[in-house]
Amino acid sequence: MSVELDVFVGNTTIMDEEVYQLWLDGYTVNDAVKVRMEGGVMDECEASKDVLLSDTMDQYRTFQMCERLLHSPAKLANQLLFQIPPHRQIMLIERYYAFDDTFVREVLGKKLSKGTKKDLDDISAKTSVTLKSCRRQFDNFKRVFKVVEELKGPLVENIRQHFLLSDKLARDYAAIVFFANNRFETGKRKLQYLSFQDFAFCAGQLISNWTVGAVDNMVEDMDVDLDKEFLQELKELKILITDKDLLDQHKSLVCTALRGKTKVFIEMEGSFKNLSRGLINIAAKLTNTKDVRFSLKKKKKKKKNIYIYIYIYIHK
Template identity: 30%
Template sequence: MEKTKILFDVFVSEPIPVNKVIYRSWLDGYSEKETAYSKDLSSNVHSLNNSNMIINTGNSVVTTPIPLVPGSSNMSVNSLVNTPIGVNSSLIQNIQSTQVSTGSMANSNSIVNKEPIHLLLGETEDQFRNFTLLQTALEHPKTLSSNSMFQIDIINKRLLIEGYYDFDESFMRELIGRKLTSGQRRDLDDTAEKLRIRLSSCERQFDNLKRISRLVFSDLKTSALDIIMNEFSLNRDLSRKYVRILFLCFHRIDLSKKRVQPLKTFGLIRLSEIVMSHWGDPLRSYTMELDIKLKEDVRDLKTYLTSQKDIPEKYWKLIKARYQTLTSSPKISSSTPSQAPTPVGLNTGGQLTPSSATGFSNPNSIQNSAANSTILLASSLVGEKLKNLESKFKPILKGILSIGSSLSDSKEFRNLFEDIAEKIIDPLKRIDLLINETDTFFILLRDVFVPESLGLHSLRHKDRIVHNWKSFLEGIRGVVVYIYNEI
C-alpha cells in the first residue's frame, strides 16, 4: 500500500508591533508620508531621547531634533494616549547605530536630515501595510483570533479592535437618528468636507455603525449589548455607547431641527440611556423596543385624564397642597437659595448621575412616599411663581399626555426631544422656573398621582397603570432636567 505524504508550510514569527500613533493616523485617513513627517510620531519615539538624535561627532555628543519637512508644522495626528509609544526594534537599533565618526558638522546634519525620516517612513509604510491586510478581520473581529497571517498579542488585539470601532463625536452626530442607506454613504464626501475629517475615516465609521445595526436590528429579542460585545469583541463601555446610538437610529429620532441642534453626541447618548431605562421593556434589558404595556397604559391614561374638565384641576390641587406643606416644613423654609440642594440626578457639573431616586440606575426604584420626596426636593414655590405655574399647568399636562400618546406612534415619536422642548420646557421657562424648581415640580407630579383622589375609580389594572405612569414621568423628568439649560 502506497504511503501518502502530507506537505505543509510552517512559519514562525513574533507578534507584529503596533504603534498607536501610526495606527491612529491610518484610522484617520492620513497617508504614510503625512504620518512619518508628523510631530506626533517623532515625539512618541521615546528611544530617540524625546525626538532627538544623539550623534557622536568624534569629539563631542551633539543632540539634534529629528527634522520635519517644510510646511508640516501644522500637521497633527490625534494620538490615543499621551504616553510615548515605541516602534519596531529594528528601527530603534538603526537610528541608535547612526554615528558620525569623522567629518564636519555639515556632513553630520546631512545624515540627520535624511536617515531618521527615511527610517520612520519605512516603519510607517510597513505598519500601514499590516493594517490594510488586517482590515477585513477587523470588520469581523471574531475572526481576528484565527487569523493565520499575523500573530497579535492580547493587548494589541484589543487596541486594534477598539481603535477601529472608536468614532469621532462630531461625525457620529451626523448619523444619529438617521437611516443608514447606501445613498447616504455616497454623500459622505460633503460631510467629510464640512467637518474636515478624511473621507476614508467617515466611511469606516459609517460602515461600522451600519454593520453593527444590521446584526442588532435583526434580533430584537436578544440584548443588544450582548450582541455587540460577543460579535464585535468591544468593551462594555463602548458597546453601551453603540446601543444608545442605535436606539435613536432604530426609532429614527429627528435631530435635524434647529431646536435640538445644540445637543451633542455625548448628550444624546445620555438622553437615550434615560429613555431606554424608564420606557424600555423591563423584562429585556438593552433592547431597541419600548415597553408595550407602558405605551398602552400612558395612551389610555390620556383619555381618562382628559375625559372630564375637573380632573386636571383636582390634579393641580393635590400638587398645590403638597407645595404648601413643603413651604411650611422647617427643613425647606430654613434653606437659603445658596444652600438649595442640587436637583436629583444631577451632579455639580450639570451631568446626570445614577440615582435610586430618579431610577437612572434602576428604572423600577420609584419613591412614592411624601417623606422621601420632602428630603429629595430641591426647592419649593410660593407667591407669584406658584400662581404662574398654576396658569400653565393644564397646557403642560396636555403636552405631557400628548408625548405619552406619541410613544404608540412611531412617526410622532421621532419628534420626542423637540416636543419635550416646545411643550414642556418652554412653558416652564416662560414663568422663570429654575432647574431645581422644575425638578421639584416633576417629583410632585409623580408622587401625588393617586387614581382615587382624581376620581378615577374605573381603571383596569390600576396598579400597573400607576407604576407605568410614574415610570413615564421619570423619563420625562430625566430628559427635561438634563437639557433644561442646553436648549
C-alpha cells in the same frame, strides 16, 4: 534590472499605536511620516527619513491586512497569521470602533443606507474629519446595526459580546442603533445645541424603561422597539393636570428623586406645574412612532436640563 524590496521578518507583530491612530484618522503614508517627523520620532530612534517611510508603509500594510479581521473581532483571537498579544488586540478593536462625536452627531437618527453614505463628502468637510475616517465610522455603524437587529436579548450585551467592545463604547453603539432604528429627528435646527452624549443618555433611559424588553425580557428585538402598550398607558397621566392633589403628590415624588442631583433643581421646583403640564401633554400623544420622533423638538433651549430630568422620571 535591479529591484529594491523591503523585507521584515519576525514573530510578534509590531504595531505602533501612534501610526495606527494616524491610519484610522485617514492620513496618507506621506502625511503620517510628516506627523511622525514633527513629533520627534527621528531624534528618538536616530533613523533616516527613508527608514521612517519604510516603517510607516510596513505598518500601514499590516493594518490593512488586519482590517478584515476587525470587521468580525472574535476572529482576531483565533487567526494564525498575526501574533498579536491579547492586550494589543483589545486596543486594536476599541480604537477601530471608536468614533468622532462631531461625525456621529451628523448621521445620528438617519437611515444607514447608501443615500446617507453619499453625503459623507459634505459631512467630512463640515466636521473636518477625513473622508476615509468618515467611511470607516459609517461602515462600523452599519455593520453593528446589521448584526444586532436580528438578535434576541439585551442590545448592549449583544454588541459587547459580538464586537468585544468596552461597556461605554457598547452603550454608545446601542444608542446609535436605537436612534437609527426608530428614525428619531435629531437634525433639526432647534436641536443642534445637543451633543451626541446628550442623545446617548436619553437613548439609554428609553431602552431601559420604554422598550418592549423593559416589560418582557423574553421578546424579540427587546431593546429596539418601543412598547406600544406603555405609550398608550401614558394617556392616563392627563389626570395629573386636572387633579390638584395628584399634582402635588407627583411634584413631591419627582422633587424627592431629583433633590441634590441637578443644579437646576430650584428652577425646576418653582416651575414644576408648567413643566409637568407640558411634558404630560406630550406623553398623552405618544401613541405612534411618528409622535415619538417629534416629541422633544418643541422644547426651548433654556430649559433643556429640566426637561431631560423630568422626562426620565415621568414614567415612574
